[in-house]
Amino acid sequence: EIVLTQSPGTLSLSPGERATLSCRASQSVSSSYLAWYQQKPGQAPRLLIYGASSRATGIPDRFSGSGSGTDFTLTISRLEPEDFAVYYCQQYGSSHTFGQGTKLEIK
Amino acid sequence: QVQLQESGPGLVKPSQTLSLTCTVSGGSISSGGYYWSWIRQHPGKGLEWIGYIYYSGSTYYNPSLKSRVTISVDTSKNQFSLKLSSVTAADTAVYYCARGAMVRAFYFDYWGQGTLVTVSS
Numbered sequence: 480e481i482v483l484t485q486s487p488g489t490l491s492l493s494p495g496e497r498a499t500l501s502c503r504a505s506q507s508v509s510s511s512y513l514a515w516y517q518q519k520p521g522q523a524p525r526l527l528i529y530g531a532s533s534r535a536t537g538i539p540d541r542f543s544g545s546g547s548g549t550d551f552t553l554t555i556s557r558l559e560p561e562d563f564a565v566y567y568c569q570q571y572g573s574s575h576t577f578g579q580g581t582k583l584e585i586k
Numbered sequence: 587q588v589q590l591q592e593s594g595p596g597l598v599k600p601s602q603t604l605s606l607t608c609t610v611s612g613g614s615i616s617s618g619g620y621y622w623s624w625i626r627q628h629p630g631k632g633l634e635w636i637g638y639i640y641y642s643g644s645t646y647y648n649p650s651l652k653s654r655v656t657i658s659v660d661t662s663k664n665q666f667s668l669k670l671s672s673v674t675a676a677d678t679a680v681y682y683c684a685r686g687a688m689v690r691a692f693y694f695d696y697w698g699q700g701t702l703v704t705v706s707s
Contacts, residue, residue: 514693523697569693575648577632577634
């Protein structure tokens with residue numbers, strides 16, 4: 480099973496700042512099969528990025544994804560108040576696994 | 587716009603079978619191309635993929651849960667269902683149904699709101 484490790488566990492930033500979230504895989508993941516989700520309290524996760532770098536429908540262009548192999552990154556260029564949430568990466572290899580999440584909180 | 591809605595008991599006794607149904611609207615399960623999925627989230631924790639089913643009935647399960655999981659589909663009702671047997675308190679979680687899309691990538695693009703299932707006597 481491929482284990483995804485997200486860092487940092489918690490990221491404290493202010494609106495307008497840039498956020499960089501990391502997702503590291505225990506073995507190589509096809510870029511096609513790496514996705515990112517946003518989850519707010521009491522809500523279901525929302526798809527942000529698929530195929531490592533493609534934005535899902537309706538996702539603002541301040542969200543971007545990059546990476547390959549075992550290292551992937553979600554970047555939010557300028558944080559808006561509604562961006563403070565928990566973010567998960569997810570991979571599909573022989574099975575599906577999610578990272579443990581990064582909580583993005585207001586500083 | 588595809589919508590998914592989970593339904594089922596919110597309380598299940600230990601050793602019994604958890605049963606949930608997901609009703610899909612705004613799209614047909616029979617149209618193919620998607621993997622109808624169950625994902626759970628333990629309280630305050632991360633996400634765990636349980637398994638999914640294709641409209642043809644082919645199923646794929648998380649190896650860690652495979653011995654206890656059955657996912658089925660009823661295309662006439664546009665529903666798919668989850669059964670998890672021999673539950674314990676460790677199965678207490680919010681259960682989500684979701685649509686898995688595999689088009690040059692794999693991702694879960696539509697999710698239900700989730701339903702909390704508590705395992706307790």
